[in-house]
Amino acid sequence: MEHEELFEKYLTNQLSDEEAMELKRLLDESDDASQEFIAYAQEWCLMANVSKQLRLGQVEIAAVGEVLPGAGHGAPLPAVASRRSRVLKFSIPLVAVAAIAVLAVGLPVLLESGLDADIKGVYEIAEGGGIRRGATVVTRQQAAELNLGGYCQVRIEPRTRVQIRGRETNEEVFLESGELSCNVDRRGGGFQVETEVATVSVTGTRFTLRVDRQPFGEGARLFVEVAEGTVTVNREGRFLTLGAGQSRVLVKYVEEPDPWPLPKPELAQAIKGDQFGVEDMEACNDLHVHGDTVYYVSDSFIRYFRTEPRTGWLVLAGEKSYLAKDTSFARAIAFLDGRMYCVAIRERRKRYVDSALVWYDIDPKSGEPVERGTVECPPSEQILVGPDQKTLYLHDRGVASVALYKVAADGRPRKVDEIAGVGLDAAWGQTGSGLRMSSDGRHCYTVRSYRSKPDGRIVWLERGVGGTLTFKNSVPLSSVVGEETAFRHASLWLHPGGNYAYISLVKAVGHGEVLMYALTRDPESGALSVLAEQDASGLDGVNDLVFEPDGKCGYAVHGDNRLAWFACNPDSGQLTFGDNVSDVREDARRLALDARNGRLYVGAFWGDADGKNLSVFRVFKTGRKASEDTE
């Protein structure tokens, strides 16, 4: 590889481990190469700094450094100095400040409505005009940097709406949606961020906030992560203090009419491959709804479907034939920031060869995934998206690990951590035994079971700063059911409200007695404790289960060809079995809920549909529609 290519990859964080060693060897062995590298880096940095300076029309510190001696020593700090964005996040002795004051001359400064602020980057003011109190700053594709009062540095991430409020020395913004990263100098004054969910106050710290508006049930979801110092979160008069390294998800639910009586799901459509000129739908490995598109993942294809507006029927919009050579399997997908991530496993003669994490841009109009890149990854059967919307968790039950990937602005995932063992090795192939993340984003849970020994356990992990997972604790299944026995199937599900978990167990002995338990969850410690044994009829041997976003009802599919629906009391955690829908004739395997449109999708494993050994993809109407219940 050419030297410059290696240097560029290093500076852009794109070196593979092998390339890192190659660059190390090169620099260790050749002084000329070292010099070449430094010269290249100098050029790189000048390109970056000078282009930025020209783009923003700014005079940078280095460019005007020569004018320093003209500054009056110890003179009172001119007002303009307090508007310099980055320097004032530090404590600067007054005697030295005069120098900085002069350096700041020439920076864009806006003064309106008593607001001491400057803003850089690409943004719009929703109401028109300039920056002022009451103005709403909107970013699209790019971020903007807002400096308030000279002591609050607020990075407004792309696709964010934030309104400027507050007053001098007590700055405040209202985050409507999107993400802010804040850096506040405690000596400057107070600062708080209001959101629909809660108000976050600080006196000196660095933290990140993200508000996602939810389409149904949840009105808004707030994610707070503190990097330094502390913040106080005020939610309707209840205060919560978060310190460095802590994060929290808070959810606001919208008021809804009483959902009872629960409507029964009705079969709307059964899709067989031959309807769209494909041989077979293939067994469903994963199923997701993203926007107006449904993605059906099977071993060889990712097929995507869209609703035909005139008839309301779901039609095949396209397919991505994944990995033609070797024997390769697309296992799971997840969506993050308008992109799709897919884990694929390559096997030969039933032996694992390697696996890859592939990412795609999603065409917002057609839903088509357009492949953008691939990185190697541990073999995984499941992908979870972190609550910060910047991290992915790849869970592999085979080798009992969870790998943490951080996603860069260009969509490239980078592995930053991995946790292995500690009971993550639930039996391979049990679709219900995946990793579950609590709705507050603080804990992950899984359950493992063995057919041959009574060593099943529920394991939970804590999600720390940067999204890293650490083992927290585990409880044996024997303490849940009150006897030492082996289970051939164990599944665990979390209620979207965050206070309850449900575990479905099938005994390995005899006829396979089925048990179902509700457990309470302590949001602080993540600990689960048995609440009550549930009526397992209809909720036994569950392959997949989804709750409606409000947590008041849900659906489950079984290995014995049934789709069940049930009610849930969000206050007590009690589940009430509704009924079975017998229209599923295959081994129903995966569920995906489109709450906004009142659709439930069921992907099947092999079945004997119409006398053929085919997989069928079914669409149900749930009878519950977001547009009918919410604004």
Add this chain to the structure above:
Amino acid sequence: MDEAARKERRDRIVKQAFQYRDALLTHAFVMLRDWTKAEDVVQDAFLVVMEKWEDFQEDTSVYAWVRQIVHFKAKEMHRRQAREVPVEQDQLLATISKAVEDHLDTEMAEHQRVLRKALEHCMGKLDKKVLELFVGFYWRSQSCEALSAVHNRSPNAIRLILSRRRKQLRDCVDQRLGTAGTL
């Protein structure tokens, strides 16, 4: 030393330190590969200079002094994020760290100041769209793939534009300096 002399000395040291900001940023960026962190490190170092200017020994180089502060702070920041770095990358950083210490010396830092002046002139001639590309690629650390989506061009076209314009800039800077410099 009377107060006026102290102030004069302090200003001289601080001014000299600021003059090397580009080289110091390069030092920090090469170690951290993140502009936000590199800027934080350099600003931290300037604050140390402003607070500890009396510790500077007159018969030594201001750049060398500040560079040590930057180096120390960059390593400190790297340690904080070390958990996220694979072993191979960590070993590489030790080599990189030595390379910047060995080669990004006062002479190179001075050279970088001269280059900046020339580059400001040459880059000022770029049209707005090309300047956006440079800002995206070098400053925002966006890949050619990401830029291709924004600018509605293929990633290869973006690479080609950057490569050609980079060469033009190098030629322009050479011409201004009358040398065959790095740029």
